[in-house]
Amino acid sequence: MAVFIFSSPPFPYTGLMTAGRRERQLQKKREILDRALAALDSGGQADVRSQADLEAIFFHDHADLVRGLAEVLDRAGLVEAFQALARHLEEDAGPWLRRLERIEADPSLRARRAGLDRDYQEVLSAHFRRLGAAGPQGERISELEAALALAALQGAQRLWVKGRGRPVLPVLVNEALAVVWPALYGHARRHG
Numbered sequence: 001m002a003v004f005i006f007s008s009p010p011f012p013y014t015g016l017m018t019a020g021r022r023e024r025q026l027q028k029k030r031e032i033l034d035r036a037l038a039a040l041d042s043g044g045q046a047d048v049r050s051q052a053d054l055e056a057i058f059f060h061d062h063a064d065l066v067r068g069l070a071e072v073l074d075r076a077g078l079v080e081a082f083q084a085l086a087r088h089l090e091e092d093a094g095p096w097l098r099r100l101e102r103i104e105a106d107p108s109l110r111a112r113r114a115g116l117d118r119d120y121q122e123v124l125s126a127h128f129r130r131l132g133a134a135g136p137q138g139e140r141i142s143e144l145e146a147a148l149a150l151a152a153l154q155g156a157q158r159l160w161v162k163g164r165g166r167p168v169l170p171v172l173v174n175e176a177l178a179v180v181w182p183a184l185y186g187h188a189r190r191h192g
Contacts, residue, residue: 029057029060029061030095032057032060033057033058033060033095033099034095036054036057036058037095037098037099037102051108054108054109055108055109055112058099058102058103058109058112059112059113059116062116062119065085065088066119066120066123068084068085068088069081069084069085069120069123070123072084072085073123073124073127074127078124078127078149078177078184079177082149082152082153082173082177083170083173083174085153085173086156086169086170086172086173087169087170089157089160089169090168090169090170093165093168093169094165097160097161097164097165100157100160100161101161104158104161117150117154120150120153121146121147121150122146124145124146124149124150125142125143125145125146127146128141128142128143128145128146128149128184128185129142131185132145132185141186145183145184145185145186148180148183148184149177149180149184151180152173152176152177152179152180153173153176155176156169156172156173156175156176157169157172159172160172
Protein backbone atom coordinates (compact mmCIF):
# COMPACT_ATOMS: atom_id res chain seq x y z
CA MET A 1 0.00 0.00 0.00
CA ALA A 2 1.39 3.38 -1.00
CA VAL A 3 1.89 6.09 1.57
CA PHE A 4 0.72 9.51 0.46
CA ILE A 5 1.35 12.83 2.08
CA PHE A 6 -2.18 12.75 3.44
CA SER A 7 -1.73 9.45 5.30
CA SER A 8 -1.92 9.77 9.06
CA PRO A 9 -0.13 11.57 10.54
CA PRO A 10 0.50 14.01 7.71
CA PHE A 11 3.25 15.90 9.50
CA PRO A 12 6.17 14.85 11.65
CA TYR A 13 5.29 17.29 14.44
CA THR A 14 1.93 16.72 16.05
CA GLY A 15 2.48 18.46 19.35
CA LEU A 16 2.76 16.17 22.34
CA MET A 17 0.75 13.37 20.76
CA THR A 18 2.63 10.24 19.72
CA ALA A 19 2.14 8.84 16.23
CA GLY A 20 0.39 5.75 17.63
CA ARG A 21 -1.96 7.79 19.77
CA ARG A 22 -2.77 10.10 16.88
CA GLU A 23 -3.48 7.10 14.62
CA ARG A 24 -5.81 5.58 17.25
CA GLN A 25 -7.61 8.91 17.61
CA LEU A 26 -8.06 9.21 13.83
CA GLN A 27 -9.29 5.60 13.62
CA LYS A 28 -11.86 6.29 16.34
CA LYS A 29 -13.09 9.36 14.43
CA ARG A 30 -13.36 7.30 11.23
CA GLU A 31 -15.43 4.68 13.07
CA ILE A 32 -17.76 7.37 14.43
CA LEU A 33 -18.15 8.75 10.90
CA ASP A 34 -18.87 5.24 9.54
CA ARG A 35 -21.60 4.73 12.18
CA ALA A 36 -23.13 8.13 11.40
CA LEU A 37 -23.12 7.37 7.66
CA ALA A 38 -24.68 3.95 8.24
CA ALA A 39 -27.43 5.47 10.39
CA LEU A 40 -28.14 8.21 7.85
CA ASP A 41 -28.04 5.76 4.92
CA SER A 42 -30.65 3.56 6.60
CA GLY A 43 -32.97 6.53 6.97
CA GLY A 44 -32.34 6.97 10.67
CA GLN A 45 -30.69 9.73 12.62
CA ALA A 46 -27.01 9.92 13.41
CA ASP A 47 -26.31 9.51 17.12
CA VAL A 48 -25.30 13.13 17.71
CA ARG A 49 -26.50 15.83 20.06
CA SER A 50 -26.50 18.68 17.57
CA GLN A 51 -25.91 19.69 13.98
CA ALA A 52 -22.52 21.05 15.07
CA ASP A 53 -21.58 17.57 16.31
CA LEU A 54 -22.60 16.07 12.97
CA GLU A 55 -20.48 18.64 11.15
CA ALA A 56 -17.53 17.88 13.43
CA ILE A 57 -17.89 14.18 12.57
CA PHE A 58 -18.06 14.77 8.82
CA PHE A 59 -15.16 17.24 8.71
CA HIS A 60 -12.91 15.81 11.44
CA ASP A 61 -9.91 15.59 9.10
CA HIS A 62 -10.33 18.94 7.34
CA ALA A 63 -7.34 20.64 8.98
CA ASP A 64 -5.06 17.69 8.15
CA LEU A 65 -6.20 17.69 4.52
CA VAL A 66 -5.59 21.43 4.14
CA ARG A 67 -2.15 21.21 5.77
CA GLY A 68 -1.25 18.23 3.61
CA LEU A 69 -2.35 20.03 0.46
CA ALA A 70 -0.32 23.11 1.44
CA GLU A 71 2.76 21.00 2.12
CA VAL A 72 2.66 19.22 -1.24
CA LEU A 73 1.76 22.45 -3.02
CA ASP A 74 4.85 24.16 -1.60
CA ARG A 75 7.10 21.21 -2.34
CA ALA A 76 5.85 19.87 -5.66
CA GLY A 77 3.29 22.23 -7.19
CA LEU A 78 -0.38 22.26 -8.01
CA VAL A 79 -0.67 19.13 -10.15
CA GLU A 80 1.12 16.90 -7.66
CA ALA A 81 -0.81 18.42 -4.72
CA PHE A 82 -4.17 17.75 -6.36
CA GLN A 83 -3.03 14.27 -7.42
CA ALA A 84 -1.89 13.46 -3.87
CA LEU A 85 -5.27 14.54 -2.53
CA ALA A 86 -7.08 12.56 -5.24
CA ARG A 87 -5.03 9.43 -4.48
CA HIS A 88 -5.75 9.85 -0.77
CA LEU A 89 -9.50 9.98 -1.40
CA GLU A 90 -9.31 7.13 -3.91
CA GLU A 91 -7.48 4.97 -1.36
CA ASP A 92 -10.67 4.91 0.76
CA ALA A 93 -13.08 5.44 -2.13
CA GLY A 94 -16.13 3.76 -0.59
CA PRO A 95 -16.31 5.82 2.59
CA TRP A 96 -15.32 9.03 0.79
CA LEU A 97 -17.96 8.56 -1.89
CA ARG A 98 -20.65 8.01 0.76
CA ARG A 99 -19.38 10.96 2.75
CA LEU A 100 -19.29 13.37 -0.22
CA GLU A 101 -22.69 12.16 -1.39
CA ARG A 102 -24.20 12.76 2.06
CA ILE A 103 -22.58 16.22 2.28
CA GLU A 104 -24.07 17.15 -1.08
CA ALA A 105 -27.53 15.90 -0.02
CA ASP A 106 -27.62 17.75 3.32
CA PRO A 107 -27.98 21.56 3.07
CA SER A 108 -26.27 22.28 6.40
CA LEU A 109 -23.33 19.98 5.64
CA ARG A 110 -23.08 21.48 2.16
CA ALA A 111 -23.01 24.98 3.67
CA ARG A 112 -20.37 23.94 6.20
CA ARG A 113 -18.23 22.49 3.43
CA ALA A 114 -18.53 25.72 1.45
CA GLY A 115 -17.27 27.59 4.50
CA LEU A 116 -14.38 25.20 5.00
CA ASP A 117 -13.47 25.41 1.32
CA ARG A 118 -12.26 28.94 2.06
CA ASP A 119 -9.26 27.32 3.76
CA TYR A 120 -8.37 25.59 0.49
CA GLN A 121 -8.97 28.87 -1.34
CA GLU A 122 -6.52 30.68 0.97
CA VAL A 123 -3.81 28.03 0.52
CA LEU A 124 -4.21 28.09 -3.26
CA SER A 125 -4.33 31.88 -3.37
CA ALA A 126 -1.08 32.13 -1.38
CA HIS A 127 0.52 29.69 -3.83
CA PHE A 128 -0.53 31.73 -6.85
CA ARG A 129 0.52 35.01 -5.15
CA ARG A 130 4.04 33.64 -4.64
CA LEU A 131 4.29 32.90 -8.35
CA GLY A 132 2.27 35.80 -9.75
CA ALA A 133 2.64 39.47 -10.40
CA ALA A 134 3.02 41.96 -7.57
CA GLY A 135 0.51 44.63 -6.72
CA PRO A 136 -3.26 44.80 -6.54
CA GLN A 137 -3.81 43.32 -10.00
CA GLY A 138 -1.52 40.39 -9.17
CA GLU A 139 -3.49 39.76 -5.98
CA ARG A 140 -6.80 39.81 -7.84
CA ILE A 141 -5.46 37.43 -10.47
CA SER A 142 -4.12 35.06 -7.79
CA GLU A 143 -7.58 35.00 -6.18
CA LEU A 144 -9.16 34.16 -9.54
CA GLU A 145 -6.58 31.45 -10.25
CA ALA A 146 -7.19 29.93 -6.82
CA ALA A 147 -10.96 29.96 -7.36
CA LEU A 148 -10.54 28.36 -10.78
CA ALA A 149 -8.22 25.63 -9.48
CA LEU A 150 -10.54 24.87 -6.56
CA ALA A 151 -13.54 24.74 -8.89
CA ALA A 152 -11.67 22.23 -11.07
CA LEU A 153 -10.97 20.03 -8.03
CA GLN A 154 -14.56 20.27 -6.80
CA GLY A 155 -15.91 19.54 -10.27
CA ALA A 156 -13.75 16.42 -10.46
CA GLN A 157 -15.03 15.32 -7.05
CA ARG A 158 -18.67 15.85 -8.11
CA LEU A 159 -18.14 13.77 -11.27
CA TRP A 160 -16.45 11.08 -9.17
CA VAL A 161 -19.45 10.89 -6.83
CA LYS A 162 -21.91 11.01 -9.74
CA GLY A 163 -20.05 8.16 -11.48
CA ARG A 164 -19.93 6.14 -8.22
CA GLY A 165 -16.12 6.09 -8.32
CA ARG A 166 -15.69 5.77 -12.09
CA PRO A 167 -13.54 7.02 -13.62
CA VAL A 168 -11.11 7.12 -10.72
CA LEU A 169 -10.58 10.50 -9.08
CA PRO A 170 -6.95 11.03 -10.16
CA VAL A 171 -8.04 10.74 -13.81
CA LEU A 172 -10.88 13.21 -13.28
CA VAL A 173 -8.52 15.64 -11.54
CA ASN A 174 -6.11 15.44 -14.48
CA GLU A 175 -8.93 16.12 -16.92
CA ALA A 176 -10.18 19.08 -14.87
CA LEU A 177 -6.71 20.60 -14.58
CA ALA A 178 -6.12 20.15 -18.31
CA VAL A 179 -9.23 22.23 -19.00
CA VAL A 180 -8.27 25.12 -16.70
CA TRP A 181 -4.49 24.96 -17.10
CA PRO A 182 -4.27 27.62 -19.86
CA ALA A 183 -5.77 30.15 -17.43
CA LEU A 184 -3.34 29.36 -14.59
CA TYR A 185 0.18 30.70 -14.03
CA GLY A 186 -0.22 33.34 -16.76
CA HIS A 187 2.27 35.75 -15.19
CA ALA A 188 4.88 33.03 -14.70
CA ARG A 189 4.53 31.96 -18.34
CA ARG A 190 4.87 35.53 -19.63
CA HIS A 191 7.83 36.44 -17.44
CA GLY A 192 9.46 33.13 -16.57
